[in-house]
Amino acid sequence: MEFNISQSVRREDVPDKIAGIAKYIGDYKFKDMLYARTLRSTEARAIIKNIVFPKLPDGYCIVDKGDVPGRNRVKIIDYDMPFFADGVVNYIGEPIALVVGKDKRVIESILSQIRVEYQRIEPILSVEDGLNAEKPIFGDNNCFSDYTISKGDMVSAKRRAKFVYEGEYETGYQEQFYLEPQGMIGVYEEGKVSIYGSIQCPYYVKNAVEECLGFEPYRVRIVQTTTGGGFGGKEDYPSLIGGQVACAALKTKKPVCLIFERNEDIEVTTKRHPSKIRLKSYIDENYRVLGMEGDIVLDAGAYSGLSSVVLQRAMFASAGVYNIENLVVRGRAVATNKVVSGAFRGFGAPQAFFAIEMHMEHIARELGIDPFEFKLSNILRQGDRSTTGGLYRDRILLPEMVNRVIKMSSLEEKKKAFKEKRKIGKLNGIGLSMFFHGGGFTGSGERDHIKGRVRLVKDDKGYVEILVSNVEMGQGAGTTLRKIAAKTLEVPLSKIIFNNPDTDRVPDSGPTVASRTTVIVGKLVQEASEKLKERWSEDRVEVEVQYKYPEGFYWDNDRFEGDAYTSYSWGVNAVEVEVDPTTCEVKINGVWAVFDIGSAIDERIVKGQIDGGIVQGLGYASIEVMEDRSGKIMQRKSTDYTIPTSMDVPEIKSELMCEPYGGGPFGAKALGELTLVGAAPAYALAIEDALGVKINKIPVRPEHLMEVVQNGK
């Protein structure tokens, strides 16, 4: 069947969603199903001295650490987080036990009668305290990770430099706020546990549950249910609650359903790491950035979770899209007695790109030169080396993309007009950001950890089912993968089947994270389809392929040297704002974007990712304020934590430019995360343009702006 791969098709999952018949986890009913609610720590750091339970009515029970038959540690990267607190608690909201039973109201009443006696320990509530901790939460230095990357010769760069500029940048928490809260159901039947849930990574949950129960792999099955958004928030956390419902099902021998309320979800699940990033640049008389020293500190929260890899991604992006040949960057993920920071679309990159984009702008302003010229004269080109010494093998279209965005947004005309407007007190501004995102796991993760496998099964009627562990969570993965198979096999799309994964049926093709589903898994689907095509005449065929690390690439994971990624996607965003002179409230008047994601597998799906990602990025930069006090999240209700509404965003004008990636299906590269990364710096730069101030911190809050403006900067 001949069709252009980029041309949009109808998504198969959408009609059921519109009709309200798609089944999310809350729509599953099992016979005799029980419900669970979580008893949580109210202390940031304490020893549990004693727990007094009320007398439980018949049919109700407590599930806690004593009910974990295997290892009471969640396997994420390390094993530090317990399924149920084991004598100590390290953050407010840490799970201690489940109360399980038939009636939700009875469960609530039991919960309210449980008394936990704590012996408080002085908590570590900031990264500063964490770096000087007398009683560390983790290890000797209280850092889950402490890495340094370096390249070139910093000493000579410093000697040759004529100017030095140093700045510090800060970013806040961000909550994924997938509209469907976390939820799972555990079922125990004939010696086997099945877990149903709203998840991104079926095999992560499977591995965690196997160890939690001490079960052989064949006794644990994970089924993904239609998932109402993830954005990284359903990458690691489901492993924790998956183990909990598994223990509960095993204990009660009944299905047990645990679904979070929104406020609970906001308060206790993982979020984007707050960051503090210090950058010091050494610049020569021709305004070339010769060298850079960086120091990245992430607030990891109470357990390590995914922090080590988030930190790596932030470090590898620390120089942004600029060719800085000499560089030393230290990164630390600091333990604090706060909710665990985790994965959120961008995974360390939004923090790093905010810092470097502001930094470069501030250097130019400090030196009194044109920021665009300065940035473009330092920009990466094909053949340059990354922060880890990896080669940029493909053409980098950034200069063309910048030109295009400038045209689309009439940036130059606007800059001029805004200058005039400012004279009469109207505060408009426009900002532009440049950024990239590396596709797939960092470093050798795809080769050494994931080793993704993809299977295709063709039946005698010519239907082909794609068997992968990657999930459709709204992003369009099901349609994208089906299109890749159909196009390769030259059969109609209707012949290709994609179902929500069930680990009893699908091989481990890796998690649905790191923008890897199209570029890595899609490529495997394409390879499997090619193999299948050769055997098309057979009645029933099954083919399986496994990921192979592409030739010519290199990664040393001990030294963090080589190709941190095998492909890069690129973006340029412009944001126009208008600032109210009295309240300092900011209105967004326009957004323009150009992305190079190689070839688009489906333009409508791509546009959806672009729009959604940019709006999340704008929320991150502006209204999505989340702070903690004494270890407690202050915005822990849906009424306090606000995400953008349709009123907050103007139409987003976006275009694609294409430098295809030979290693991706039909030349496609990574997309999902890239779209979020550039919005925050473009927004902040637009405000700088409007007000003539320096912004070093997001979210940009009107009250802070007022202070800055009043201080007359």
Add this chain to the structure above:
Amino acid sequence: MKINLKINNINRDIDVEPGEVLYDVLRRCGFTSIKKACGTSSCGVCTVLLDGMPVPSCSYLAVKADGHNITTIEGIKEEADRIGKFMVEEGAVQCGFCSPGFLLTVIAMEREIENPDSQGIKNYLAGNLCRCSGYEGQLRAVKKYMGVSE
């Protein structure tokens, strides 16, 4: 206590607790198209129509709805299909969790305001959160459906 609800044109007598919200009652009766994302009437996901007007069922006491007409997606298949077509075409649906509530709100808007312009549409839909689509696809779909240019 007993209340009477006319759900999608069918009268039903239902036993409810005094503090029970409409969301729980309707889901208990099998209308599982209704989803809940916040529980505090701040997202629009749980929207149903009460005598044609959109209300957040998560925060609406069931007893207050006694004797009224309730519409859910299950009850307006044809209209849903008509609007749904544009939602498919414009990529207005990703994870879909917000879709039923959104669609019902569009139907209410259509009945309530004549010839809305694009700003009017945005205003009306501002209470319906969507975390996936950035609202662009949704707004394009509604504008096309309602024949609003610009």
